Amino acid sequence: MIRQLPLIVGIAGGSLLLVNRLAFSPELLSSQSRSDALGVILSALLILTGLLWQQIQPLPPKSVEMEGIQGLEILPELPEALQLELGWATSTLLKVSPARSVVIWCDGQIVMRRGILSEQDFAPGTSVLPGSILKRVLSKQKSVYLVDLKLFPARAEFGYIPSNSQALLCQPMGKRAALILAADTPRSFTPRDEAWIEAIAQKLERSLDVLQK
Numbered sequence: 001m002i003r004q005l006p007l008i009v010g011i012a013g014g015s016l017l018l019v020n021r022l023a024f025s026p027e028l029l030s031s032q033s034r035s036d037a038l039g040v041i042l043s044a045l046l047i048l049t050g051l052l053w054q055q056i057q058p059l060p061p062k063s064v065e066m067e068g069i070q071g072l073e074i075l076p077e078l079p080e081a082l083q084l085e086l087g088w089a090t091s092t093l094l095k096v097s098p099a100r101s102v103v104i105w106c107d108g109q110i111v112m113r114r115g116i117l118s119e120q121d122f123a124p125g126t127s128v129l130p131g132s133i134l135k136r137v138l139s140k141q142k143s144v145y146l147v148d149l150k151l152f153p154a155r156a157e158f159g160y161i162p163s164n165s166q167a168l169l170c171q172p173m174g175k176r177a178a179l180i181l182a183a184d185t186p187r188s189f190t191p192r193d194e195a196w197i198e199a200i201a202q203k204l205e206r207s208l209d210v211l212q213k
Contacts, residue, residue, distance in 0.1 A: 007119055037076040054108040063185040066162040068116040075111050075124040085207050088121025089200050095162075097197060098188035099169075099181035101161050105134070106177035106208055110160055116182075122160035133170060137178055143171045143194065158182075172198050173205040 032112050074083055074088075078103050090102045094115050101115040103122075110126045122128070131139065133154050146168045147157045158168060158180065165182035169189050179201050183189065189197075 021058055055166060056091045060206055061166070061186040064166060066116045066182070066184045067164050068119050070103070070115065071117045072073070072114045073112065073117065073124050074114075075109075078111070082207055086112050086204065087114075089204055093181060093197065093200060094125075095142045095177075097181065098167075098183040098185060101165065101182040102175070103160050103180040103182075104173075104204075105130075105160075105180060106173075109174040111161065111177075111208075116162050118160050120159050120163075128160060133157060134178060137170045137172050138175055141172050143169060143198065145169050145194065147189075149182075156185075169194065169197060171201045173208060174199045177205065177208050179204070 046162065070085075074086065078086070086104060090104070091114070092114065093099050093102050099115065101117070102113065103110060104112040105128060106126055108126055110122050111126050112124055113122065116201075131154065133144055133146075133159065146152050146155065148166055149168050157166070157167075158165075161168065161180065161182040165184070166186045167183040167188050168180055169181045171181070179197065181189075181197065
């Protein structure tokens with residue numbers, strides 16, 4: 001509403017000046033002419049400011065209710081200590097980042113998923129071949145952030161996250177594992193979030209070495 005205030009005031013002011021001129025000022029005095037001109041200029045500036053604000057300050061992205069159910073699934077064969085560490089890490093990510101769904105992929109299979117779970121059956125232990133994005137993440141050892149998931153056709157490779165996820169961050173954990181986080185709002189992960197996620201991924205990479213040897 002505040003962004004629209006200059007536009008509303010400018011239009012209202014210009015309209016009142018016009019009504020005053022046509023209805024209540026049959027004889028135009030030089031002093032009134034100068035004040036009317038000043039009023040028109042001010043109204044025009046307010047309208048221009050309002051239009052610029054509409055362009056410079058776009059509406060914030062809207063969140064959606066992600067499709068799926070809340071849950072926690074983890075590969076039961078994992079050592080207990082590793083299960084506890086993965087549990088701590090995923091719980092932390094769901095609390096301190098915009099992520100609403102977290103998936104850990106390792107050696108061609110889903111190891112863990114937490115938060116809002118995909119409606120498709122991707123229980124831990126399910127084999128999942130890496131798609132083009134995940135392959136790039138693993139080969140380049142650099143995260144990929146899809147800021148508005150609906151704009152990327154390659155999102156189809158991530159069937160193990162909720163189908164209406166709005167943003168996705170894929171973070172490598174070594175050459176054979178990755179952390180996949182999905183959010184309910186486009187452009188939701190900030191540089192600070194990315195740095196925090198990378199730090200947790202580096203810690204988990206050392207823990208997952210036990211599975212990769």
